[in-house]
Amino acid sequence: MSTFLTQCPHCQGKNNVPHARVSDKATCGRCKSPLFDGKPVTATSDNFAALLTSELPVVIDFWAPWCNPCVGFAPVFEDVAAEMSGQARFIKIDTESQQNLAAMHQIRSIPTIMVFKGGKRVDFINGALPKGQFSQWLNQALSK
Template structure:
């Protein structure tokens, strides 16, 4: 039985969950809230580091900014993609205005930029807005 380390979106606690049980609505052992929300998580640098560094699920990251028109236009599609990809992919959003160091660390040159990460490493990235179907296909492919 394979298990995953899932970081709680509420308290940041690390939870070991059997992969076969991810779809059963697992709850955090620390705060007892749901480990998955069906929505993208807005994360700061510390939460990003926890999900990417300590968690074992693949992490889909949307690097965006509030002033970016294409970012705002893609937000509903990203929301739909989160509902489809969870619980097997953690879906997060990084506001590059608030977390400029993360944008610099990952050399984000244009927004929106999607990045898929696993095991603390970048697997692939794609710049530009996409619809929900393309986001899901890209993340799963």
């Protein structure tokens, strides 16, 4: 049975998860928290590197609380994260409180959505999209 390595969003512990069991309620072997609860994980300088090294594709929403398009896009991002639970890791980075992460990824406008595979960026898009357009863009980005 093939497995993939993923980081726990709560304790950053490494977990091997069988592909066939992604739809199950996988929990962390260390802290027993859900690995895939369908909700975006908040990334900080402390956990970002661990989250990015997941064997799952990583979808990052760079946003700020004062940004109206970001706030309007948040429910779209959360809905798609719930629908794609176990297929990708969804992360939110507040560019105000995590300015070093925003600078590292050269964020010039928000919201900016980036997709990483194997720790390398494969695609990005700037601006808020309706759910249908975001899902379509994301599926194309994930297929790269």
